[in-house]
Amino acid sequence: MITPSRRSAVVRLAAALLAAGLALLVAATPARAHNSLTSASPAREAMLPSAPTEITLEFLARLDPAFTTIVLTDGTKRRVPTGDPVVTGTKSTVQLTDTLPNGTYTVAYRVVSADGHPVQGSYPFTVADPAGAAAPTAVPTTGPASPAVAAVTAGDGRGRGTILGVAGGAAVVLILAVGVLRWRRRSPRR
Known part of the structure; x- marks a missing residue:
């Protein structure tokens, strides 16, 4: 038979276990960190002596191929033709369909993390091939972000x-x- 003092101790223990479980649940939520870019080829701010033939991005966590986008734009903010992203685990690669002339390019990406949160970003690199063609010149824009950023950021973001x-x-x-x-x-x- 449980005495009132023992029952009170059991109730306090159950409440403490419940509070500890809740604290673990709340503390574990940030541990499911969002995915992030760990490496890229070509790298951020790279000065390349020859044009790349592909762009490869690697992330912390596995990627969902259905929700992986990589867009390349040139100095005029025009989209550069690429193949569809090929996802293998934490890596995604796009093949360039044409040789890039000299100039600065922007890689924009959007992936979905394991927790369902979209992660996006962009970075520049430069092709400076001494034997390469001249780069397109930048045209001032008056509209919103570049087509690369607009293409990558489409969606509700939740x-x-x-x-x-x-x-x-x-x-x-x-x-x-x-x-x-x-x-x-x-x-x-x-």
């Missing part, structure tokens, strides 16, 4: 994974709380 994780955590806490309340009601009282 991840579903974070919302589902929080909702699942709340459901677990609710189930535990209901279980503790039912257990307390079933215990014999003195």
